[in-house]
Amino acid sequence: MKADVPPSGQPLVELKGISKRYGDLLANDGINLSIEPGEIHALLGENGAGKSTLVKILYGVIEPSAGEIRLEGRPVTIGSPVEARALGLGMVFQHFSLFDELTVAENIAVALSGDWSLSTVREKLGEISGTYGLALDADRAIWTLSAGERQRIEIVRCLLQNPRLLILDEPTSVLTPQEAEHLFTTLDRLSAEGCSILYISHKLEEVRRLCRRATILRGGRVVATIDPRASSAREIAALMVGNAVGDIRTDAPHHPQGETLRVSNLTMPPAGLHGQALRDINLAARAGEVVGIAGVAGNGQSELFAALSGERLADHAETIAINGKPSGTMGIDARRRVGAAFVPEERLGHSAAPTHSLSENTLISHASTEVSRSGFILMNAAKRVARSIVQSFDVRTPEGDPQARKLSGGNLQKFVIGREIIRRPKLLIVDQPTWGVDAGAARLIRQALVDLAREGSAVVVISQDLDELFEVADRMAVIHQGTLSPLRPIGEWTKEAVGLEMLGVAQAEGGVHAI
Amino acid sequence: MRFELTPRTNSPTVMRVFASVAAFITAFLIAGFVIWLMGRSPIAAFDVYVLQPLSDPWSLQELIVKATPMALIAIGLSYCFRANLWNIGAEGQYVIGAVLGGWLALRTHGTDAGAWVLPLMLLLGVIGGALWGLIPAFLKTRFGVNEILTSLMLVYVAQLILDYLVRGPWRDPKGFNFPQSVTFDPSATLHPILEGGRVHYGAVFAAIAVLVTAIVLGRTLFGYRLKLTGDAPRAARFAGFSSKATILAVFAISGGLAGLAGISEVSGQIGQLQPSISPGYGFTAITVAFLGRLNPIGILVASLVVALTFIGGESAQIMLKLPLDLTQAFQGILLLCVLAADAMVSYRIRFVTRGGGK
Numbered sequence: 001m002k003a004d005v006p007p008s009g010q011p012l013v014e015l016k017g018i019s020k021r022y023g024d025l026l027a028n029d030g031i032n033l034s035i036e037p038g039e040i041h042a043l044l045g046e047n048g049a050g051k052s053t054l055v056k057i058l059y060g061v062i063e064p065s066a067g068e069i070r071l072e073g074r075p076v077t078i079g080s081p082v083e084a085r086a087l088g089l090g091m092v093f094q095h096f097s098l099f100d101e102l103t104v105a106e107n108i109a110v111a112l113s114g115d116w117s118l119s120t121v122r123e124k125l126g127e128i129s130g131t132y133g134l135a136l137d138a139d140r141a142i143w144t145l146s147a148g149e150r151q152r153i154e155i156v157r158c159l160l161q162n163p164r165l166l167i168l169d170e171p172t173s174v175l176t177p178q179e180a181e182h183l184f185t186t187l188d189r190l191s192a193e194g195c196s197i198l199y200i201s202h203k204l205e206e207v208r209r210l211c212r213r214a215t216i217l218r219g220g221r222v223v224a225t226i227d228p229r230a231s232s233a234r235e236i237a238a239l240m241v242g243n244a245v246g247d248i249r250t251d252a253p254h255h256p257q258g259e260t261l262r263v264s265n266l267t268m269p270p271a272g273l274h275g276q277a278l279r280d281i282n283l284a285a286r287a288g289e290v291v292g293i294a295g296v297a298g299n300g301q302s303e304l305f306a307a308l309s310g311e312r313l314a315d316h317a318e319t320i321a322i323n324g325k326p327s328g329t330m331g332i333d334a335r336r337r338v339g340a341a342f343v344p345e346e347r348l349g350h351s352a353a354p355t356h357s358l359s360e361n362t363l364i365s366h367a368s369t370e371v372s373r374s375g376f377i378l379m380n381a382a383k384r385v386a387r388s389i390v391q392s393f394d395v396r397t398p399e400g401d402p403q404a405r406k407l408s409g410g411n412l413q414k415f416v417i418g419r420e421i422i423r424r425p426k427l428l429i430v431d432q433p434t435w436g437v438d439a440g441a442a443r444l445i446r447q448a449l450v451d452l453a454r455e456g457s458a459v460v461v462i463s464q465d466l467d468e469l470f471e472v473a474d475r476m477a478v479i480h481q482g483t484l485s486p487l488r489p490i491g492e493w494t495k496e497a498v499g500l501e502m503l504g505v506a507q508a509e510g511g512v513h514a515i
Numbered sequence: 516m517r518f519e520l521t522p523r524t525n526s527p528t529v530m531r532v533f534a535s536v537a538a539f540i541t542a543f544l545i546a547g548f549v550i551w552l553m554g555r556s557p558i559a560a561f562d563v564y565v566l567q568p569l570s571d572p573w574s575l576q577e578l579i580v581k582a583t584p585m586a587l588i589a590i591g592l593s594y595c596f597r598a599n600l601w602n603i604g605a606e607g608q609y610v611i612g613a614v615l616g617g618w619l620a621l622r623t624h625g626t627d628a629g630a631w632v633l634p635l636m637l638l639l640g641v642i643g644g645a646l647w648g649l650i651p652a653f654l655k656t657r658f659g660v661n662e663i664l665t666s667l668m669l670v671y672v673a674q675l676i677l678d679y680l681v682r683g684p685w686r687d688p689k690g691f692n693f694p695q696s697v698t699f700d701p702s703a704t705l706h707p708i709l710e711g712g713r714v715h716y717g718a719v720f721a722a723i724a725v726l727v728t729a730i731v732l733g734r735t736l737f738g739y740r741l742k743l744t745g746d747a748p749r750a751a752r753f754a755g756f757s758s759k760a761t762i763l764a765v766f767a768i769s770g771g772l773a774g775l776a777g778i779s780e781v782s783g784q785i786g787q788l789q790p791s792i793s794p795g796y797g798f799t800a801i802t803v804a805f806l807g808r809l810n811p812i813g814i815l816v817a818s819l820v821v822a823l824t825f826i827g828g829e830s831a832q833i834m835l836k837l838p839l840d841l842t843q844a845f846q847g848i849l850l851l852c853v854l855a856a857d858a859m860v861s862y863r864i865r866f867v868t869r870g871g872g873k
Contacts, residue, residue, distance in 0.1 A: 334755075349747045352750065353750045356746065363736070377736055
């Protein structure tokens with residue numbers, strides 16, 4: 001399983017025992033990694049595996065709790081991105097930082113440290129564009145450019161500083177396949193000239209196309225460093241998601257009844273530049289069961305949630321049926337009134353208003369119920385509802401009726417999930433129910449979701465945490481690039497199969513067609 | 516070295532009250548210093564600006580007369596500002612309210628039309644202001660145009676419409692060519708509350724607006740919807756509140772109240788249409804709304820304070836030869852002090868020396 005390319009001479013960058021601790025969470029745990037000069041090195045892993053943390057440490061954005069960074073054998077401390085750039089490290093982030101109203105040349109000039117006149121920038125831009133095939137018009141305004149062109153600006157910005165290591169964080173997530181192929185050619189050329197590249201991705205095909213060595217992270221640790229071309233997609237998927245089989249559920253098998261949710265041929269264009277389109281999604285959730293949706297973040301989960309909740313409307317009412325009622329064109333509150341409840345991924349600002357008290361926060365999803373009468377708020381009723389949520393779901397709060405932001409992540413999550421469950425919905429849709437939540441709260445939340453289903457509701461859980469889904473789901477599907485795999489009973493899934501679906505290579509491995 | 520603002524975990528009410536008082540004292544000290552630099556006595560200025568108006572019955576009435584339009588407009592603006600929507604064009608909505616209401620007064624001039632004229636004028640004032648306010652709201656919801664720009668630009672359109680009307684079609688034929696309309700009939704005049712007094716019924720409208728708004732913002736779902744839209748817009752969408760409906764509603768409300776202020780001022784105070792019917796009430800009301808922290812009672816108090824600076828400024832101009840610009844400067848200083856005090860109650864200021872903190 002070790003890479004068959006032996007490290008030659010002195011590595012350019014060497015990370016030794018890098019750890020980063022956030023409270024109880026070890027985001028990086030003793031990570032060792034070395035990058036050779038001119039190498040394209042992949043960093044693979046699921047979301048939450050610690051890739052971003054590691055890269056941010058390397059680029060000086062965050063400080064490691066322990067460990068050492070060596071540059072050409074010399075120990076260095078990288079206190080800020082400015083220092084990182086001075087040491088010859090360049091980074092292209094997934095989300096661009098460009099001024100829409102300025103031109104390409106202006107955007108490049110503002111980001112450069114040192115004295116650069118616009119004419120020098122134009123000149124250098126021309127040179128670099130020519131050498132690396134990064135065609136850019138210096139005088140176009142950013143808002144007229146495509147995502148691929150915007151990314152080129154970010155790359156050119158790095159190249160102007162003559163970097164020795166270029167870090168790219170999921171660079172193809174916003175590109176069309178043609179733009180991606182163009183990027184790969186550029187990276188090949190850079191690497192041939194001796195510039196090292198650290199390529200972060202969860203897309204196996206790309207990694208195989210570009211890299212000879214890949215470091216795989218899981219749970220903050222390095223699980224293997226391999227040659228992606230020598231290992232099968234199956235092997236890599238297994239490494240990424242782990243081999244351990246999830247705990248078999250022990251409670252009595254459920255007896256699903258009628259369909260509470262039916263989604264038929266749901267297709268939606270992406271909402272913005274970084275959005276993901278939904279393609280022909282079919283999904284059904286029956287009363288009494290928990291349906292899990294697995295997938296790597298950014299594959300359409302938030303879009304699916306927005307479509308199911310009614311924050312974005314479908315074109316036809318029949319696309320989504322809740323309790324048998326065509327609801328595709330109903331707003332979120334109308335869907336609540338036919339018996340649905342929703343918990344979005346983001347707690348602060350989406351499911352709860354941070355500066356509002358808990359009783360005010362109950363109004364957000366209970367507005368048309370017992371907490372109001374003919375347009376007036378019944379503040380005492382709202383306080384009563386908030387108190388009963390706090391008691392039933394073991395929400396630990398400061399005294400009285402505190403602001404939502406004063407609660408810890410786990411307690412606020414218990415509150416917002418409790419707020420929906422206490423309404424006894426026929427259908428509950430939850431996005432990332434235990435994201436960033438401590439283990440105790442996570443257990444309570446999962447139990448509450450299963451209990452709700454067993455009482456006869458349908459529960460849909462969208463999650464990146466596979467262990468969680470294996471624990472709570474009765475049936476599961478995987479979302480990849482806006483497409484949903486068939487829904488299968490949880491017993492028929494292996495972690496390996498899920499991993500392959502998550503990477504979008506299930507069909508390729510099965511020999512149907514390559515993606 | 517640089518500043519860093521860290522949010523305070525709790526800020527008691529006592530501290531907030533104290534901060535407001537401190538802000539006023541600081542504003543007076545700064546203004547006093549400026550007056551001293553101009554070679555006048557700050558003590559005499561304080562006497563002319565504050566003490567004399569407050570101890571003279573005529574000035575006290577004048578205070579309420581001046582505070583009325585500002586309170587009405589600022590109350591309306593508080594609906595917008597709570598929802599983080601920036602209606603900067605209340606001055607224009609005020610003018611159009613006066614124009615549409617004034618139109619009825621001129622149409623019925625000399626006809627003995629009866630008691631229905633005045634209520635209908637007021638209603639037309641509200642409708643005119645609301646419609647003028649809905650233009651930027653519609654442009655925002657339909658085309659995504661920034662409401663700050665459109666509402667502001669429509670002020671100039673409104674002022675020019677008024678200017679055209681009083682110089683052209685609506686000019687008083689017996690008015691010696693002055694650009695003004697005929698004087699409104701008694702049936703089209705908003706009467707003083709007390710016989711022979713200066714304070715007209717517009718003050719009652721302002722008081723009602725304060726009370727109703729206190730209930731709407733504090734006790735109703737609509738009020739919570741505005742607060743949620745301003746504080747957490749995604750949560751407002753999640754709650755099912757349509758942002759388009761919110762935008763249209765708050766612009767209609769604030770435009771309507773500005774229009775009511777306009778027609779009340781014209782019919783109760785000026786008595787005719789003329790090119791200038793406001794010393795910038797619509798813009799000063801923005802200051803008033805924030806001085807009152809978007810709270811209805813606070814706005815009522817703030818409108819009286821700002822009215823005091825207007826009246827004090829006028830007498831200071833006469834008695835101390837201080838320029839009227841100083842009044843506006845003082846309003847600005849006061850607002851900055853109050854905002855700074857607010858920031859210091861909500862945040863702790865830390866000085867970070869270079870290399871000292873990570």
